[in-house]
Amino acid sequence: MPAADAAPRTLYDKVLQDHIVDERLDGTILLYIDRHLVHEVTSPQAFEGLKNAGRQVRRPDCTLATTDHNVPTTSRKTFKNIETFVEVEDSRLQCMTLEDNVKDFGITYFGLGDKRQGIVHIIGPEQGFTLPGTTVVCGDSHTSTHGAFGALAFGIGTSEVEHVLATQTIITKRSKNMRIKVDGQLTPGVSSKDIILHAIGKIGTAGGTGAVIEFCGSAIEALSMEARMSICNMSIEGGARAGMIAPDETTFKYLEGRPLAPEHGSEEWNKAVAYWKSLKTDEGAKYDIDVLIDAKDIAPSVTWGTSPEDVVPITGSVPDPETFATKEKKEAGRRMLEYMGLKANTPMEEIVLDKVFIGSCTNARIEDLRAAAGIVKGKKVAANIKSAMIVPGSGLVKDKAEAEGLDKIFTDAGFEWREAGCSMCLGMNPDILAPQERCASTSNRNFEGRQGAGGRTHLVSPVTAAACAIVGKLTDVRRLAEHNSTPRPASPTPVTIKPHVDERINTDDEERDHIADQPAENDVPHTNTMAAGSAKGLPKFEVLKGIAAPLERANVDTDAIIPKQFLKTIKRTGLGSALFNEMRYNAEDGSEKPDFVLNQEPYRRSKILVVTGPNFGCGSSREHAPWALLDFGIKCVIAPSYADIFFNNTFKNGMLPIAIDNKHDIEAIADEARAGREIEVDLPNQSINDSTGKKICGFEVEEFRKHCLVNGLDDIGLTMQMEDKILAFEKKMTTKTPWLDGRAYLKRGKNGKLAVKPAPVPKTNRGEAIKEPLDW
Ligand SMILES: CC(C)[C@H](C(=O)O)[C@@H](O)C(=O)O
Numbered sequence: 075m076p077a078a079d080a081a082p083r084t085l086y087d088k089v090l091q092d093h094i095v096d097e098r099l100d101g102t103i104l105l106y107i108d109r110h111l112v113h114e115v116t117s118p119q120a121f122e123g124l125k126n127a128g129r130q131v132r133r134p135d136c137t138l139a140t141t142d143h144n145v146p147t148t149s150r151k152t153f154k155n156i157e158t159f160v161e162v163e164d165s166r167l168q169c170m171t172l173e174d175n176v177k178d179f180g181i182t183y184f185g186l187g188d189k190r191q192g193i194v195h196i197i198g199p200e201q202g203f204t205l206p207g208t209t210v211v212c213g214d215s216h217t218s219t220h221g222a223f224g225a226l227a228f229g230i231g232t233s234e235v236e237h238v239l240a241t242q243t244i245i246t247k248r249s250k251n252m253r254i255k256v257d258g259q260l261t262p263g264v265s266s267k268d269i270i271l272h273a274i275g276k277i278g279t280a281g282g283t284g285a286v287i288e289f290c291g292s293a294i295e296a297l298s299m300e301a302r303m304s305i306c307n308m309s310i311e312g313g314a315r316a317g318m319i320a321p322d323e324t325t326f327k328y329l330e331g332r333p334l335a336p337e338h339g340s341e342e343w344n345k346a347v348a349y350w351k352s353l354k355t356d357e358g359a360k361y362d363i364d365v366l367i368d369a370k371d372i373a374p375s376v377t378w379g380t381s382p383e384d385v386v387p388i389t390g391s392v393p394d395p396e397t398f399a400t401k402e403k404k405e406a407g408r409r410m411l412e413y414m415g416l417k418a419n420t421p422m423e424e425i426v427l428d429k430v431f432i433g434s435c436t437n438a439r440i441e442d443l444r445a446a447a448g449i450v451k452g453k454k455v456a457a458n459i460k461s462a463m464i465v466p467g468s469g470l471v472k473d474k475a476e477a478e479g480l481d482k483i484f485t486d487a488g489f490e491w492r493e494a495g496c497s498m499c500l501g502m503n504p505d506i507l508a509p510q511e512r513c514a515s516t517s518n519r520n521f522e523g524r525q526g527a528g529g530r531t532h533l534v535s536p537v538t539a540a541a542c543a544i545v546g547k548l549t550d551v552r553r554l555a556e557h558n559s560t561p562r563p564a565s566p567t568p569v570t571i572k573p574h575v576d577e578r579i580n581t582d583d584e585e586r587d588h589i590a591d592q593p594a595e596n597d598v599p600h601t602n603t604m605a606a607g608s609a610k611g612l613p614k615f616e617v618l619k620g621i622a623a624p625l626e627r628a629n630v631d632t633d634a635i636i637p638k639q640f641l642k643t644i645k646r647t648g649l650g651s652a653l654f655n656e657m658r659y660n661a662e663d664g665s666e667k668p669d670f671v672l673n674q675e676p677y678r679r680s681k682i683l684v685v686t687g688p689n690f691g692c693g694s695s696r697e698h699a700p701w702a703l704l705d706f707g708i709k710c711v712i713a714p715s716y717a718d719i720f721f722n723n724t725f726k727n728g729m730l731p732i733a734i735d736n737k738h739d740i741e742a743i744a745d746e747a748r749a750g751r752e753i754e755v756d757l758p759n760q761s762i763n764d765s766t767g768k769k770i771c772g773f774e775v776e777e778f779r780k781h782c783l784v785n786g787l788d789d790i791g792l793t794m795q796m797e798d799k800i801l802a803f804e805k806k807m808t809t810k811t812p813w814l815d816g817r818a819y820l821k822r823g824k825n826g827k828l829a830v831k832p833a834p835v836p837k838t839n840r841g842e843a844i845k846e847p848l849d850w
């Protein structure tokens with residue numbers, strides 16, 4: 075496309091363009107993926123799919139795995155292995171399954187016995203695995219974090235994890251360009267977490283839907299890499315596919331000496347930096363959405379409700395839902411206040427807390443801990459705080475903090491000092507809130523039940539969380555005299571590279587010492603152990619007629635569709651009974667709530683879900699959400715709009731999500747659903763009909779997706795037919811960006827070559843060899 079190439083381009087346009095393997099006329103893109111991060115929750119079903127189809131991991135050298143969501147954060151002094159260490163059975167199984175899979179497929183893995191283990195979005199940058207200008211994916215929504223390096227980084231579902239493992243590519247389409255420009259100087263006490271909370275408060279949780287956000291402006295440029303990561307991390311809470319910041323000297327400085335970055339000062343490094351410098355948005359490039367923020371308008375911010383957009387300055391009060399614009403918003407507001415146990419107009423600083431959590435992929439890096447320690451030093455945690463917990467983002471962050479004496483500052487004050495993991499960010503491990511407990515948390519989601527069923531979360535920055543622990547209430551950090559909370563300038567703050575330099579792995583022998591459980595040099599990375607042909611293909615979707623359940627809500631997040639306790643499965647099936655768990659069952663005795671629609675006749679046998687509010691499926695990338703709907707019997711969702719990852723995940727399971735943003739049409743469909751009448755979804759004709767076959771309205775669907783659904787096509791099989799193009803692309807990349815090949819600590823043979831097998835013969839998802847090319 076020479077014309078488009080000549081036009082001024084954004085950072086996103088440039089990185090995207092450099093990774094296109096193929097583009098169809100309808101805009102469907104086959105995108106090459108440079109970096110794939112893997113964790114235990116969203117990978118078991120993907121590896122199972124590979125095994126069933128006899129496929130291998132195409133680029134183990136571009137894949138890095140760790141275990142983070144399920145792991146206990148208690149002392150690992152006695153750690154021997156996962157089997158004896160993880161007490162909760164399903165968590166243990168999930169962690170052990172990952173360990174089996176990384177061995178079977180020859181993937182670099184940081185387990186609990188390895189200092190480099192930690193939250194997947196902390197360890198990628200820490201190791202230099204994340205680099206500017208790369209495409210980065212992970213079966214996790216907060217993959218957006220890595221965009222801080224000028225990478226195009228986004229979360230994917232488990233089906234896509236399988237697709238990337240098998241083909242190192244993903245099928246996608248262009249996103250809109252969105253810019254959030256923050257100019258000026260932040261005031262004391264305000265940190266990058268406040269910037270992103272403020273921005274989400276402004277744009278809303280669906281503000282970035284369908285877009286990639288570029289954060290720029292003088293306030294962003296002045297931030298350190300760690301602060302930039304906190305911002306890009308929460309792009310997903312603003313609904314965006316990804317967040318990006320143009321790489322600059324701060325980025326390059328951060329990467330110097332990272333084990334997986336090109337060696338600083340080498341020819342490769344210089345070549346890489348020259349390329350990275352070219353990634354800046356061109357003068358005159360257009361953004362589809364533009365948001366301007368003045369840094370001085372940002373105060374230390376805090377959430378009051380159960381959506382990350384419910385943000386107020388800490389000096390503000392709980393809003394009064396009766397002042398909200400629409401009937402739906404008033405209702406949602408009342409429900410939130412009830413859940414949060416709050417009264418309208420209460421000053422935020424009067425809200426008393428039970429717990430404080432400093433951790434998560436948003437704020438568990440060394441700078442976050444330093445900033446929090448700066449507040450805590452010499453003080454004590456308030457008597458009413460039952461637990462104040464510090465969970466470093468990785469073993470290396472923990473070590474560094476201990477070397478600086480931060481652990482001592484925290485423990486002297488009465489904080490608990492833990493081992494690395496996701497911990498109370500989502501409570502898949504034992505770190506949870508009890509019902510009604512209230513927590514100031516540096517994490518990124520305040521959804522109902524997120525930190526524990528009935529738990530109440532207020533999202534804040536690390537310095538605010540630290541101040542809250544000392545005061546025992548939500549607190550304006552600026553009140554604490556000796557705080558050290560001004561945003562860290564990009565320079566001359568010393569860059570913390572020392573430990574990484576020391577750990578640089580230079581030789582095969584050193585490598586062996588560091589890497590537990592890697593396959594021996596001559597081992598075949600993976601041989602299939604299961605019969606080919608046992609994997610199920612996708613059922614075809616043509617016309618679906620059935621009962622439609624009306625769900626009168628907006629912003630239904632995937633935590634609400636299927637809460638974390640059900641993510642510990644290693645299967646795709648059996649989740650139907652847990653669908654909408656907290657809306658559907660009473661917490662006390664597990665009995666059904668009679669007023670929830672799916673507990674009523676005829677909706678118990680619904681095949682279609684009609685959601686009247688926008689932004690369905692926001693939040694986490696968990697494919698368990700469509701699996702749960704499907705297992706219940708729902709094959710089609712109709713809603714005004716969707717969060718991107720959920721939307722994508724449904725198609726991968728042969729389901730059809732339909733977006734109807736015309737108010738009149740969605741109401742007409744909802745009326746049929748409310749009346750308990752069947753509706754008919756006719757995909758070939760793109761029409762929604764009533765039970766008599768009379769058309770209610772038409773709908774849009776992308777041509778390629780429709781083609782796959784109607785024909786029940788498995789897109790991994792389709793992509794594998796593009797082998798020639800993928801190989802040619804890889805060859806080009808090896809010349810253009812040689813620093814991306816052969817990393818992830820994989821062993822090299824004596825001849826310097828990686829022990830990676832050539833790509834296998836393409837097979838369909840059913841394991842059959844592809845005879846004649848399908849239409850990609
Ligand atoms: C488990 C994973 C799918 C999920 C995500 O995608 O975000 C988790 O990390 C979360 O924060 O809810």
Ligand code: SF4
Pocket residue numbers: 143193214216434435436495496499500517518
């Ligand atoms: S958001 Fe929380 S649970 Fe998800 S990856 Fe980050 S730390 Fe882990």
